[in-house]
Amino acid sequence: MEHKGTKEIETKRLILRQFNKYDADAMFRNWESDSKVTEFLRWKTAVDISEAESVLSDWIRGYENLDFYQWAIVLKELGEPIGTISVVGKNELLDIVHIGYCVGSKWWHKGITSEAFLAVIPFFFEEVGVNRIESQHDPNNPNSGKVMQKCGLRYEGTLRQADWSNKGTVDACVYSLLKSEWESKR
Numbered sequence: 001m002e003h004k005g006t007k008e009i010e011t012k013r014l015i016l017r018q019f020n021k022y023d024a025d026a027m028f029r030n031w032e033s034d035s036k037v038t039e040f041l042r043w044k045t046a047v048d049i050s051e052a053e054s055v056l057s058d059w060i061r062g063y064e065n066l067d068f069y070q071w072a073i074v075l076k077e078l079g080e081p082i083g084t085i086s087v088v089g090k091n092e093l094l095d096i097v098h099i100g101y102c103v104g105s106k107w108w109h110k111g112i113t114s115e116a117f118l119a120v121i122p123f124f125f126e127e128v129g130v131n132r133i134e135s136q137h138d139p140n141n142p143n144s145g146k147v148m149q150k151c152g153l154r155y156e157g158t159l160r161q162a163d164w165s166n167k168g169t170v171d172a173c174v175y176s177l178l179k180s181e182w183e184s185k186r
Contacts, residue, residue, distance in 0.1 A: 001095050001129045003066040009119045014112065016071040016085065016119055019059050023072060026080040028052040031104040040141040040165050041102060073103060073116045082107050085116045095131035097124055101147070108143070114150045121151065125179045134176040138165060148175040152182065 009016040019027070031037045032046035032055075046052055062068040067090070072081035083103030090097045099120070103113050124130040137144035139158060149155070153175035163172040 001067075001090075001092060002127075004123075004127050005066040006063060006069050006071055007123065007127075009071070009123060011115050011119045013076055014115055014119070015074040015076060016116060017074060018063055019056055019070065019072045019081070019084075021053075021056060021060065023081050024049055024052045024056050026082075027056065030080070030082045030106070031084075031102055034105050036105040037102050038166055040138045040144070040167065040170075042165055044166065069097070069120075071116070071120070073101075073112065075107070075112065083113070083116075085113075085120060095129060097128075097130050097133055099133060099135045101135075111150075113147045117147060117151045121177065121182065125182055131179050132176055134174065136163065136172040136174045138163070138167065138170045139173050140167070140170075145173055145175065151177070152185065153177045154181075 006018045008018075028046055028049045028051070032052050035045045038045045059070045062070060069087040071085050073083040073085055074080060075082050083101065085099065085101040087097045088100035099117065101113055101117060121133060124133055133153070135148050135153060137148070145155070154177065156174045156176055159172045159174060161169050161171060163170050
């Protein structure tokens with residue numbers, strides 16, 4: 001892979017960009033303090049804006065590394081972040097990135113997460129040189145799997161007790177998209 005860092009990507013309704021220190025309030029208000037969002041995630045629901053500020057500080061430092069990918073999902077009509085999409089794991093030997101995402105519950109079922117995910121796929125295949133994009137979800141969160149399917153990822157199977165979240169130890173439904181599959185559908 002030839003890492004490029006978190007480059008700005010624009011879609012019809014969204015701007016995917018790096019976070020900055022001014023995003024703490026929107027981050028806290030729009031998803032970090034939303035227990036519906038964090039239910040199936042690995043981090044606890046934020047109770048204070050200082051938690052968002054701490055996370056943002058880590059992410060901003062991360063942008064110094066070209067292999068760090070953490071986008072703010074900014075809804076153009078709102079002008080502030082409503083969620084995030086990022087690489088939560090990677091395998092350099094096999095050219096694999098593992099994508100994670102979350103969007104505030106006010107914006108669920110509007111195609112926003114799918115739009116963001118669809119926007120990063122060509123970036124990873126064409127610019128970074130990824131061969132496989134993968135993602136996973138808890139079977140009790142099927143809407144996350146619908147995002148993956150809408151973006152062309154194929155269901156590969158469910159790994160039993162292979163992940164953890166605020167629910168404890170959970171199963172993981174695994175999906176992937178290979179570069180060759182993506183190219184054949186273009």
